[in-house]
Amino acid sequence: MAPVDVPAPDDAELVERARAGDREALNLLLSRHLDAVYHTAYRILGDRDAAQDAAQDAFVSAVRALDGFRGDASFRTWLLRITVNAARSSGRRAGRRREAPLELVGERPGSEADPAEAAVQADEVERVEAALAQLPEKQRLSVTLRLQGLSHREVAEATDTSEGSARVNYHLGIKRLRELMQ
Amino acid sequence: MSNEHVGHELDEHLERELLPGYAAGLLDTVRAAEVDAHVAGCDACAAELRLLRRLAAARAVVPAGLEGRIREAVHQELDARETRRPAPEIRLGRPRRPWAWVLSPWTGAVAATLIAVVAGTLALYDGNDADDLDTTAVVAMETATPYGTLPGADGELAGMATLDDLSEAQLEELLGELQR
Numbered sequence: 001m002a003p004v005d006v007p008a009p010d011d012a013e014l015v016e017r018a019r020a021g022d023r024e025a026l027n028l029l030l031s032r033h034l035d036a037v038y039h040t041a042y043r044i045l046g047d048r049d050a051a052q053d054a055a056q057d058a059f060v061s062a063v064r065a066l067d068g069f070r071g072d073a074s075f076r077t078w079l080l081r082i083t084v085n086a087a088r089s090s091g092r093r094a095g096r097r098r099e100a101p102l103e104l105v106g107e108r109p110g111s112e113a114d115p116a117e118a119a120v121q122a123d124e125v126e127r128v129e130a131a132l133a134q135l136p137e138k139q140r141l142s143v144t145l146r147l148q149g150l151s152h153r154e155v156a157e158a159t160d161t162s163e164g165s166a167r168v169n170y171h172l173g174i175k176r177l178r179e180l181m182q
Numbered sequence: 183m184s185n186e187h188v189g190h191e192l193d194e195h196l197e198r199e200l201l202p203g204y205a206a207g208l209l210d211t212v213r214a215a216e217v218d219a220h221v222a223g224c225d226a227c228a229a230e231l232r233l234l235r236r237l238a239a240a241r242a243v244v245p246a247g248l249e250g251r252i253r254e255a256v257h258q259e260l261d262a263r264e265t266r267r268p269a270p271e272i273r274l275g276r277p278r279r280p281w282a283w284v285l286s287p288w289t290g291a292v293a294a295t296l297i298a299v300v301a302g303t304l305a306l307y308d309g310n311d312a313d314d315l316d317t318t319a320v321v322a323m324e325t326a327t328p329y330g331t332l333p334g335a336d337g338e339l340a341g342m343a344t345l346d347d348l349s350e351a352q353l354e355e356l357l358g359e360l361q362r
Contacts (some may be wrong), residue, residue, distance in 0.1 A: 002246060022255065035244055043240040052245060056252045086281050128240035146202035147238055164360040171345040172353045178233055 011075040019066055019113050030059060033076060035149045037083045043144040044087040045139065054090045058083040073157050077150060079157040084141065131180035139173035205234035224347065242307055 009028070009138065011015075017025035037058055040050035062082050066090055132140055145155045156166040197220040200247045203209050221227045345353065 007224075021260075023260065026260075027253060028254065030249065034230055034249055034252070035241075038244045038248065039242050043268060048242075048245065052248050053249075054253050055248065059252050059256055063256050063259050066265075115296060124236065125240045129234055132237075143237065147206045147234065149203040149206060149208040151199065151237070160349075167359060168345065168353055168357045172228060172350060172357070174233065175350060175353070177237070178229070180231065181236065 005024040015075055032094060033079055040080055040083050040144060042088040043140055045091050050090055054087040076152040077157050084158055127181060131177050134180060135173050135176060138169045142169040143173040146170055201231055202234055205231055206238045
């Protein structure tokens with residue numbers, strides 16, 4: 001008999017199982033959302049080590065608060081809101097300010113491929129990072145979170161602002177990036 | 183404006199809403215094909231998509247070992263919670279009388295409050311009719327989509343051009359008003 005494809009459990013189901021003490025469900029939620037959490041923290045802090053600490057703080061805080069998650073927003077939006085708060089707190093604690101350009105990350109997809117191609121890619125990453133670093137945090141966050149698949153309304157929920165402000169911040173961010181990355 | 187035109191605009195706005203998710207490879211194949219078809223005939227969206235793809239390609243990569251480290255921290259938190267959790271309470275002594283709540287001094291106060299709330303609600307209901315409905319709420323419900331309530335759909339605020347048509351100064355001014 002051919003194997004039957006079992007659909008992956010959705011977040012709501014995993015959250016219920018995690019609440020009931022299923023650690024494997026929690027591991028799945030972590031694997032599923034770590035990329036978005038780390039990337040968001042990195043875009044706020046601009047520092048790899050600080051972003052890793054903030055990502056860990058965010059997941060531990062989420063586990064502490066899991067019983068209070070009502071499901072009004074999606075789990076991803078709720079988790080990213082916790083991430084934004086964790087990263088902002090971490091930035092305040094460390095006195096970091098995102099005025100300086102983002103650090104360039106060594107690990108990049110394809111960096112072990114053709115050296116010439118890798119160099120071109122590194123230049124492109126540098127250009128993108130430099131442009132993003134010039135945006136105010138709210139605009140950078142609006143663009144970053146939209147690229148995580150969040151709607152404007154979800155961005156507003158994650159960043160504790162109104163939907164209208166999130167929408168305008170995104171448009172301002174895109175407009176400025178277009179000029180900076182020409 | 184005809185319904186067909188409004189429908190076309192709404193489709194276009196929804197497809198534009200999907201551009202970031204499309205650039206990040208998060209859309210299913212059906213949605214992706216719809217966006218493809220739209221972008222093929224829309225220079226503004228094509229330009230925005232090119233920019234979004236460059237941004238998506240420059241994502242920070244999760245460092246090796248981070249997932250394991252966070253998993254360990256999370257499991258430590260769960261262990262700590264389990265040891266903090268109090269043992270189930272065991273009642274000793276004679277059983278409580280099931281009717282004891284009737285004699286509680288709170289019962290009278292709760293009953294009086296309930297009566298006042300019901301009476302107040304009935305009085306308010308008498309003074310209302312269908313014409314008093316909050317039209318703002320109705321409009322908001324009508325414009326709600328699976329992607330969120332769109333104020334005149336993507337980037338378009340009532341009575342204004344799309345956000346794309348505004349200068350940075352105008353956008354900043356609008357943002358200031360929204361945050362006021």
